[in-house]
Structures are given as structure tokens and as C-alpha cells.
Amino acid sequence: MEDTLKKLNIFVLEDDPTISKFLHVFLNDYFNKVIVKTDNRFNYSDFGNIDIFLLDIEIPFDNGYEVCKRIKTIYPEKPVIFLTAHSQIDDKIKGLELGDDFIPKPFEPLELIARLKNLLQARYSNLVYINDLVVNKQAHIILNSETRTEIPLSKTEKKLFFYLYENINIRLSREQIINHMWEGNDQSNQATSLNVYINSLRNKVDIEGKLIQTIYGYGYKLSVPKE
Template identity: 30%
Template sequence: MQPKTHILVVDDDEEIRLLLDEYLSKSGFQVTTAEDGVEMELFIKAKGYPDLILLDVMLPGDDGFTLCQRVRRDSQVPIIMLTAVSDETDQIIGLEIGADDYIAKPFSPRQLMARIKALLRRAHIHEDRDEQPPRTIDFGDWRLDTLSQRMVNRVTNRHHDLSGSDFALLMLFLSKPNEVLDRDTISFATRGREALPFERGIDVQLSRIRNRLGKSTEFPHYIKTMRGNGYILSVAVEYGY
């Protein structure tokens, strides 16, 4: 029997923990809850990383941002940040430090489930693929290792380990080189949903990817903005198997 997908819920609100535990358990997930960063890190130390983490921003002691940064030092486990409904700053900071998505409180269980399933599909936890993805992808000065989700500059040997959402975004561009991708296409690939009006998350991700790619004399622009249409990866791509 295949083990259940394991979700770690980190929130200091006991009512929210109980509700999420009940709802997610009935939906077929294994659920562990923690009320703060201390309990979260004790669990990870004892059991290892779960398949997905729901992480509240406002926690006693170390806040969700700090905990997210610590997780990202060692793991690319999908992370959904639970944020205040009106605080766009929390949402942007969470994405900048490596969270994969955010959901604002109060949220509906169905909305949360849609976000969870989208991230798990992207993380290949519930998805059987008929086609084997390329082991490496070369583009410009860079080589992406699709198993480790690490990109290495073949000239300087500089490297970056990508979070799940950044890896999904880069893979989207690499699968469609020289093709214009609009914001909804990007949002579906990285979050499993259409882009929300005035959403800044895509801009944050694109900026982070562009900064990591940098530029060189031969490759001054990897991802170009096509004003009013979307974005395009403007370099040749080679796949290695």
C-alpha cells in the first residue's frame, strides 16, 4: 500500500490546527500539527521533512519567514504560507524567501485543497509520468540538473538550488523556448491556478530567476518582457538524457 502524503501544519491557533487536521485527514492525507517553530523543528529532526508544509506567518518565537528560510537551506519541500488577508507585504516576502504559494486567512477548505493538490502534482508526489524528463538542460551559460533542481553556470561554476516554484517556472520556460508565455500560463504552471488581479507573486519569481541567471556579453537577456503579452526565454535549449 502506498503511504499517505504527509502534510505538516504549523499554526499557533489551536482551532485552525484542529480544523485542518480533521479536514485534511478526511481527504486522505497524513497530518501532523505544530503550534510553533520549536515543535516544527523537533518533528523534522525526528521524522524528516514531510511532503508539504502549511506555515503560518505570525507565530510565537521565530516567525514563519524565519522558519521558511531555515527549511530552504536543506529542503525544497513545497511550502504554502498562511498570511493575513490584507497584507500583500507578507505574501511578497514569503515568495521572495522561497515559499511556493500563499493563501490569505480566512480561506475556504476547497480553496486550500486546490492549492495543495496543485503543488503536490507539480512535486510529482501523485503524478505518474509516461515520459522521462531530461536529466540535464543546457541553455546559455547554464546547465540545469532536473533531479537535484540545481543550476550551474558552466563558465563560472556558480550554482543555485531552486525552490519548487522557481524550478517549475524555469522548467516552463525551458520547455517552451522562444515562445511568449502570458501570466496565466505561468501561474498555472507554478501554482495550479490563474493569476489573480494585481498579483505580485509572478513578478517576484521572475525577478528572482532573472537575478540568478544574471547576464553575460553573449547572453545579456535570458528572459525578455514582451510588453502587454508576457515573457519569452530567448536562448537555445539543449536536453541531455
């Protein structure tokens, strides 16, 4: 989870200058990008590349509950943790109903990290980072790692990519791929179709030509360096 955390981005809303500065420095050791705001000068439409939110409830220009509602309206799948000096049961219940977790102030920093990790593990454990891509193994979608936007693939392109993905670093013959892609159909004229779909897939997910390798005279493989 540590390696995955360093590829994720967190948004923090905290108006207390001391706490906000501490969180910015502390969380930078764990996350790829930490964005800290102490006021309402931000746009909800800019949160596409944010993976998790940490919101103070008591903020003078609004309240964390309302900010959470707006976030969840646009990005319902993204987790939110509330920070608050209030620890009454009503506050906790409301925080858990609207968001995903609740931690009272003062908080233990390592407990905060543990809670963030738990939420991220639950939400993003099916994600694999490959070059500039984020591959969701369960949902069978591919995202741009920078913008977190889905890369649109046709049904056939998606089937081809995930067949290559399921056989990472394994040489697959053209016959193997064609049989998988068009099993039960006339495969005599599918060699040209395979070329077309390989080129289309490369244009969408492998512009630099490092991911989908051609094994000349044989077939293709999805090449990912072993860590």
C-alpha cells in the first residue's frame, strides 16, 4: 500500500493555519500530491485527479458537511474523512452518513494515516499502475494516471487490452490472440482486423510504443518492467 499511496493525491480543507501547515508537510511524506486549502477558493470540477478528501467540519465560510455533499454529488466513489473538534455521537453519525470516516481533534498523525490507508485500500485495491495508466482490474477500465479520466475504448479494444494484461510479459502468438478475440467465428480474415485493433489500442494507451510490443514473426506482448 505504501507504493500505491505515493501515486495518489489528497485534498485537505482546514482553516486552522497551524494544522493546515502541519498536514501539508506530514502528508507530503506519504502522498504523490497534497493540496491544502484554508478557504473556499477552489472549484469542485478540478477534483478529478483527487483520490481522497480530508475535510474539517468547522470552517467559517461553509461547513465540511456541505462540502462533502457537493463532492459526493460529482464524485460519489471518492472517499472523504472528516476532521473535527466535536466528538459528540451526533457529529460522528452525521459524518459517517455523509462521508466515509470521522476522526476527532486532536488526532494522532499515525492513526490518521492508518485510516487513510484503510479507505484507500478498500476503494483502490483493484488499481494497478502501468506507465501513465491506471488499470482497474475489477471494472475493466483504464484511466489516465494524471487526470484520473477514463480512456474510452471500444468493446473489442478493451477485450484485447485485458487479454494482453492478463498475460503480462508473456509472448502471445497472433493465433492465440485471434482465437481469444474471435472464438467461434470465422478467423480466416481476422489477421487484418487484429492489426487494426492493435494500432488503435496503441494510439489510445501506448503512444510512446513501450507497452505493447510486437514480437516479429510471432505476435505481441504487454511488456511491463518487473519491480
